[in-house]
Amino acid sequence: MKKKTRNIIVGDKEYVYVINQKYNQHVSYISLSISLKGLKNITCSFHFCTWDDPVTGSPLLVGVPLKNIATRNIENFNLHYPRTVRQFVVYGLENGWNGVNRIEFNDGLQIISKLGYDVSWLKPELKPH
Numbered sequence: 001m002k003k004k005t006r007n008i009i010v011g012d013k014e015y016v017y018v019i020n021q022k023y024n025q026h027v028s029y030i031s032l033s034i035s036l037k038g039l040k041n042i043t044c045s046f047h048f049c050t051w052d053d054p055v056t057g058s059p060l061l062v063g064v065p066l067k068n069i070a071t072r073n074i075e076n077f078n079l080h081y082p083r084t085v086r087q088f089v090v091y092g093l094e095n096g097w098n099g100v101n102r103i104e105f106n107d108g109l110q111i112i113s114k115l116g117y118d119v120s121w122l123k124p125e126l127k128p129h
Contacts, residue, residue, distance in 0.1 A: 007037065008082055010089045013099070016040060017085055021058060027124045028052035030060055030108070032079060034089055036099040044092035048079075048108030050122045059122060066117040077117060087115055 005016050014037040022029045030048040035041070052058045063078040078084060091111060097103045105111055109119045 005040075006085075008085055008089065010086055010093075013037075015089055017089075019061070019079055021061060023052050026052050026054070028058035028060070030058060030079065032085070032088060032108070034085070034092060039100065042100055042102055044089075044097040044102075045104045046088055046092075046108045046111060047104070047106050048112075049124060050109065051124045064122070066112070066119065068116055069118055070116050075117075077112070091115065 005018050008015050008017060015034050016037050017032060017034040020031045020033070028048075028050050030050070032046040032048070033043040034045075035043045048060055050058060050060055056062055060077070060079045063076045063080075065074045066077040067073070068075050088111070091114075092103065092105070093099075095103075095105075109122055112119045112122075
């Protein structure tokens with residue numbers, strides 16, 4: 001099945017992104033790849049590893065309540081939300097990506113934490129029962 005490429009505008013530039021997922025024994029491996037429109041082979045990639053529930057799926061793809069540490073509010077966090085993807089575009093741009101170089105961030109949960117969310121319970125070994 002071909003993954004759907006989606007568009008997002010951040011600032012004055014248009015980006016495209018795709019989300020991929022693989023499972024292995026109740027662990028979800030997700031990648032978010034972002035590129036400038038027209039330069040789809042030059043990506044800023046984020047990799048996430050979290051638990052996967054056989055019934056509900058991966059929390060980052062179906063939406064999960066995460067505590068925003070700064071506001072202390074619970075927010076629904078979902079990698080399919082444009083506002084979430086926008087945060088990752090900005091993070092990439094602020095951390096070495098310029099749209100014409102390849103860069104990979106291998107610990108997506110750590111980046112979500114840097115964005116101000118408590119992600120401790122999303123780690124694969126801490127799956128709720």
